Amino acid sequence: MTSQRRVVAEVLDGEHVHLTADEVHARAVAKLPEISRATVYNTLGELVSLGEVLEVATDKRAKRYDPNAHQPHHHLVCARCGAIRDVHPTGNPLADLPDSERFGFTVSDVEVTYRGVCPNCAGG
Amino acid sequence: MTSQRRVVAEVLDGEHVHLTADEVHARAVAKLPEISRATVYNTLGELVSLGEVLEVATDKRAKRYDPNAHQPHHHLVCARCGAIRDVHPTGNPLADLPDSERFGFTVSDVEVTYRGVCPNCAGG
DNA sequence: GATTGACTTGGACTGAGTCCAATGTAGGAT
């Protein structure tokens, strides 16, 4: 493990962060001025492969990186400001997909994104 | 309504299509050779605003446009080849999000994406 | 101290999408 990778891992440390790659890069630069974007992308890619970090694509702009990979959860996104909260719905959506709706697929994963308006945006 | 818009609407006609904007453009060009990409994007954007077509962002590449907007449904995506099927799970995931997990948001919508491997990719 | 191989760098490149000024056109007014 190199100093660059350590810095990227440190940036992602913390529970409720959902940073874009560029935001990760910006924060990494603050700690290690000459780290490059390419290295940040490489390291994020490795962390994702290792299962340490999740990619979330809640908006259609940049992917976000979610360090809370070990507790399964879904996301609630504000349609106005883009704020993201981790949420834990009851029930298991995988169980809600009957065999007749699986078309022979081996279904392994489900991703749920709730959309709405956050109190800040609603209040203003 | 102009001929360009008619052509875009025609391309999207059909139940189980999930085309990217470029694919829509390619098919539109086959019917109306000089239609531009910008017009295809404009028209798709309007159809989305009108609620006639849904944007789906199942992979991290191009958005796809789903003309099946009037029957609520979710998507099942093959992790290998990207094939997309419309699915209709039982249950209502909105009801599965308790108030305590809404953080004051006004939640209006939920999007569920199942991932797995399709029979083609599994068999090969 | 030289070799090695993995890691990093920066810049060029790609793909998807947006923006904008110039041009074209549908369809109502005359």
Next chain:
DNA sequence: ATCCTACATTGGACTCAGTCCAAGTCAATC
């Protein structure tokens, strides 16, 4: 039928996120 005008279309430049690659760096090994 012709004219007008507001709106639609065009194409090209631009942005943004991300990938690729050749060259450079570094640490551990021989």
